[in-house]
Amino acid sequence: MSFGNSIIFPFPAVQYIPLPVATLAQGVLDRLNAKTNAPLIIGADDIQKWRFVLERDFGLKLPEVTTRNSFPLLALNCQVAEVKYRSFYVTMIGKALPNRYHFFEIPRRYFYKHKLFFELYDQTTAQRIARYSLFN
Numbered sequence: 001m002s003f004g005n006s007i008i009f010p011f012p013a014v015q016y017i018p019l020p021v022a023t024l025a026q027g028v029l030d031r032l033n034a035k036t037n038a039p040l041i042i043g044a045d046d047i048q049k050w051r052f053v054l055e056r057d058f059g060l061k062l063p064e065v066t067t068r069n070s071f072p073l074l075a076l077n078c079q080v081a082e083v084k085y086r087s088f089y090v091t092m093i094g095k096a097l098p099n100r101y102h103f104f105e106i107p108r109r110y111f112y113k114h115k116l117f118f119e120l121y122d123q124t125t126a127q128r129i130a131r132y133s134l135f136n
Contacts, residue, residue, distance in 0.1 A: 007126045008091060009084065016084040016091075017110050024066065025103040026079070030059030032099055039078035039096050041118055041132035047074050062103050070105035078120060078129055080104060088113050092120040096129050 009016065042050055047062065054060040058076075066072045073080070079102040080094040090106075118132040 005126050008093065008121045011086060016086045019083040019085055019090075019106040019110060021080055021083055021104050021106060022067070022070070023102065023104045024063055024072070026101060029076075029099050029101055031057065037077060037098060039120065039130040040076040041078075041092075041120055041130045042074045042076070043118065043132050043134055044071055044073075047072055050074075058101075060101060066105050069108050071108040071111070072103070072105045073118070073132075075102040075104070075120070075130070078102065080120060081123060085110055088115055088117050090116055090118045092118065093123045094120055094129065095123055 051062065054062065054074075062074065075094070077098050077100065078094055078096050079100065080092045082093045083106050084091050094102075114135075116134045118134070119128055120130045121127065122129055
């Protein structure tokens, strides 16, 4: 038995690890930016690489502190409500929210693969909103 939507979760529910979403910051982007108005997911070390651009182009100052052994993620123009992990895939459910951001973390200890692929799906329509890949 799946989690209800076989498009998003094609495998039986017992094969997924539910991960808690710990919100660190969220809100409205101070500067609207026509360059990037599509939903975007940025994770882990890439957040550090983007800090200058995020502050310059969006007026977004993210907190420096994250919990030890956590995996930080930034969702631009979208919000994440739930996360489930299986093998190489981190599947997220949420919604597109133009001109908003959601900075959160999930526990890193459950990841048993180094190469991860993140996908965010709309909670109502099951349409893919954004994706991000991490290859260490």
